[in-house]
Amino acid sequence: MKTEEYKIDLEKLSEEARKSLIDFYEYLIDKYKKEEKKIKLIKLFENIEGVLPENYKFNREEIHDRESFHRF
Numbered sequence: 001m002k003t004e005e006y007k008i009d010l011e012k013l014s015e016e017a018r019k020s021l022i023d024f025y026e027y028l029i030d031k032y033k034k035e036e037k038k039i040k041l042i043k044l045f046e047n048i049e050g051v052l053p054e055n056y057k058f059n060r061e062e063i064h065d066r067e068s069f070h071r072f
Helices: 015-046 060-070
Strands: none
Touching: none
């Protein structure tokens, strides 16, 4: 499908129909941007290697201390 094959004359539509079409167009753009980001994130996690130790415990306070240290 080539985009030049489709020429849409918005003037043929009522104002309400034009607004609806534009809203839908913006929705599609946003939807597919999110899909692209989602696919990139999934691919990133697929490549992670390693296993956490069985007794591993996440320490939220410790991670925040490290983040604040790296900011300066």
